[in-house]
Amino acid sequence: MLETEIAVIGAGPAGLSAAIEAAQAGAKVLLIDENAKPGGQLFKQIHKFFGSKAHRAGVRGIDIGRQLLQETRESGVKVWLNCVVWGLFEDKVLGIVHEGKSDSIKAKKIILATGASENAVSFPGWTLPGVMGAGAAQTMINIHRVLPGKRILMLGSGNVGLIVSYQLLQAGAEVAAVVEAAPKIGGYGVHASKIRRAGVPIITSHTIKEVIGESQVEAAVIAAVNKEWSLIPGTEKTLEVDTVCIAAGLTPLAELAWMAGCECMYLPELGGYVPIHNEKMESTIRGVYVAGDLAGVEEASCAMEEGRLAGLSVAEELGYLEEHEVKRRREEVVERLKALRIGPFGEQRDKAKQKLVQAWQKKLGQG
Amino acid sequence: MAKEIRSGIEVTGVASIEELKNSPGFPSEKRLKKGPVAVIECVQEIPCDPCEKACPFGAIKVGKPITNLPVLYEDKCVGCGRCIPFCPGLAIFLVDTTFSETEALIKFPYEYLPLPKVNSLVDAVDREGKVVAKAKVVKVETSDKYDHTAVISIAIPKRFVHEVRGIALNRGDKNG
Amino acid sequence: MRVLNHPILGKLERKKIVTITVDGKALQAFEGEPIIAALLANGIRICRKTRKRGEPRFLFCGIGRCTDCVMIVDGIPNVRTCVTPVREGMKIETQIGSGKWSTSDAGN
Numbered sequence A: 001m002l003e004t005e006i007a008v009i010g011a012g013p014a015g016l017s018a019a020i021e022a023a024q025a026g027a028k029v030l031l032i033d034e035n036a037k038p039g040g041q042l043f044k045q046i047h048k049f050f051g052s053k054a055h056r057a058g059v060r061g062i063d064i065g066r067q068l069l070q071e072t073r074e075s076g077v078k079v080w081l082n083c084v085v086w087g088l089f090e091d092k093v094l095g096i097v098h099e100g101k102s103d104s105i106k107a108k109k110i111i112l113a114t115g116a117s118e119n120a121v122s123f124p125g126w127t128l129p130g131v132m133g134a135g136a137a138q139t140m141i142n143i144h145r146v147l148p149g150k151r152i153l154m155l156g157s158g159n160v161g162l163i164v165s166y167q168l169l170q171a172g173a174e175v176a177a178v179v180e181a182a183p184k185i186g187g188y189g190v191h192a193s194k195i196r197r198a199g200v201p202i203i204t205s206h207t208i209k210e211v212i213g214e215s216q217v218e219a220a221v222i223a224a225v226n227k228e229w230s231l232i233p234g235t236e237k238t239l240e241v242d243t244v245c246i247a248a249g250l251t252p253l254a255e256l257a258w259m260a261g262c263e264c265m266y267l268p269e270l271g272g273y274v275p276i277h278n279e280k281m282e283s284t285i286r287g288v289y290v291a292g293d294l295a296g297v298e299e300a301s302c303a304m305e306e307g308r309l310a311g312l313s314v315a316e317e318l319g320y321l322e323e324h325e326v327k328r329r330r331e332e333v334v335e336r337l338k339a340l341r342i343g344p345f346g347e348q349r350d351k352a353k354q355k356l357v358q359a360w361q362k363k364l365g366q367g
Numbered sequence B: 001m002a003k004e005i006r007s008g009i010e011v012t013g014v015a016s017i018e019e020l021k022n023s024p025g026f027p028s029e030k031r032l033k034k035g036p037v038a039v040i041e042c043v044q045e046i047p048c049d050p051c052e053k054a055c056p057f058g059a060i061k062v063g064k065p066i067t068n069l070p071v072l073y074e075d076k077c078v079g080c081g082r083c084i085p086f087c088p089g090l091a092i093f094l095v096d097t098t099f100s101e102t103e104a105l106i107k108f109p110y111e112y113l114p115l116p117k118v119n120s121l122v123d124a125v126d127r128e129g130k131v132v133a134k135a136k137v138v139k140v141e142t143s144d145k146y147d148h149t150a151v152i153s154i155a156i157p158k159r160f161v162h163e164v165r166g167i168a169l170n171r172g173d174k175n176g
Numbered sequence C: 001m002r003v004l005n006h007p008i009l010g011k012l013e014r015k016k017i018v019t020i021t022v023d024g025k026a027l028q029a030f031e032g033e034p035i036i037a038a039l040l041a042n043g044i045r046i047c048r049k050t051r052k053r054g055e056p057r058f059l060f061c062g063i064g065r066c067t068d069c070v071m072i073v074d075g076i077p078n079v080r081t082c083v084t085p086v087r088e089g090m091k092i093e094t095q096i097g098s099g100k101w102s103t104s105d106a107g108n
Helices: A013-024 A061-074 A134-142 A159-170 A189-197 A255-260 A300-317 A323-340 A343-364 B017-021 B029-034 B050-054 C035-041
Strands: A002-009 A029-032 A078-080 A083-089 A093-098 A101-112 A116-118 A131-133 A151-155 A174-179 A206-212 A219-224 A237-239 A243-246 A250-252 A264-267 A272-275 A288-290 B037-040 B092-096 B103-110 B121-125 B131-141 B150-157 C017-022 C025-030 C070-073 C076-080 C091-093
Touching: A002 A013, A013 A029, A013 A061, A013 A101, A013 A300, A061 A300, A083 A255, A101 A255, A101 A300, A116 A134, A131 A134, A134 A159, A134 A243, A134 C035, A151 A159, A151 A206, A159 A174, A159 A189, A159 A243, A174 A206, A250 A272, A255 A288, A264 A343, A288 A300, A300 A323, B029 B037, B103 B131, B121 B150, C017 C035, C025 C035
Parallel strands: A002 A029, A002 A101, A029 A078, A101 A288, A131 A243, A151 A174, A151 A243, C017 C091
Antiparallel strands: A083 A093, A093 A101, A116 A250, A206 A219, A219 A237, A264 A272, B037 B092, B092 B103, B103 B150, B121 B131, B131 B150, C017 C025, C070 C076, C070 C091
């Protein structure tokens, strides 16, 4: 069995940040990712990020990703790509398949940064070629440089739906409409305004009734919904599209956390079942930490800060950082994180995160 | 079914004129008559403040917390438009009601291809993407500093100055 | 359709072109791109047909997790085309049902 001090699972913004922080403190870090390239969803985010200068506002996600990769290289983090972690056992042993070979790793500390997966919405015709997750479309256009289709209907007006619609326009596709079941737009107004200026209608209180096509998407029928989310008969409209993207939220990929015995809490405002953790990002299993969308679906900026917190915590636990140094660094990060969780969009997430911390304290006492 | 009055940024994705005029980023009529001035169409509290540092004259302030709506100090604003490419939400514009006898100038951020050609005639659109006028492209600014956000200046008939905020996407030669 | 020029990402890099076959038809692809991207670039939007009703399936999650995009690649079924890079001479086939693992009757 292989051994490592710190294993970080998932090389997205949270995992990269955690690995960098711990390695910069002097710890030996192994960063594992099942994909052929690191970065998680970060390299698909070609738009400029929000926040303040400390959050790298105004910088595009792809460039932040490049900066993180450089820091990862410079801080001596060992990176294993094409490595699936299929098991996490209670004695902090990881079951892995690395480039086709089975193995196991015993780690002193584990940081889970496994992210989240897109939710599916089913309607008649949802299995037709041309119906896909919004993230899939984003991957095709921004990473693989191919259009998933020519004329798209976007289901969901959260930030993902709005941003991916904009990016589809930038890639040269047409967006017939963004359809949103709720009476209000879910994402930021500025993202919505960009696509409205490009002539894309945002149709609230509507959803997809069915998608039609012989062997692929040929049209989508949308209809209005009432307050009980039921379709209102007689309100159907048919839109000629060849692609339907579903942007209906993300759910934390918490399988490894569940396996390890971490207790989870159901918080719909954070995407579903979220591993309970404290402010140091430690789960209910000592030595297992969580960060990023796994710890609650938010944004890449939050993921990076949480990654740093987790990295700091493990470095501290292993004795690589003096108490005053940790305190100083932790305060900086917590302040930046707080700044991202204020305002009408952030408050809800902040309250939910506090519930997690309170639940942790109830179960494990003062951290 | 009764018709609800549905307006406002949360419902349509387009800020209503009331929301805009009530925001601290919107210049007064008096200032608009004087010459070029920034118009910040940012009406929701989200944590974001790059606009503050983008202005070399200190005419934009967000302060703390960074969810504050940006405040335009219109007397400090010289109408240079340097802030335009730095707003991640592409929500800052420049408006010059004094451009000519009959025309106003609108400067806006643009992140599509192809870029329009200077002196060409294009379709000017309002916040809903509706074509409201023909416009002449006066300037197309690109710079490494803008990080792929171009700034386009168009001349439009004066009466559309509060409406026009962009140009129709050209779906012709997008791979050129 | 390929995005040859992009306002943020710039012009598409010149990559090595390889020839692959999809259901016997020779097509061009960029070496190393995922099979699904090569299919989309060549206007193909089907990966497989379901076992019971023969319904068409294609790309769904795009990142190797849902398995909707699996095809038979060089005789091996259930290969996730969204995360498998193309190589010169790769033989790709529309998979019917769950595929067969024995190379003697792979492909159908």
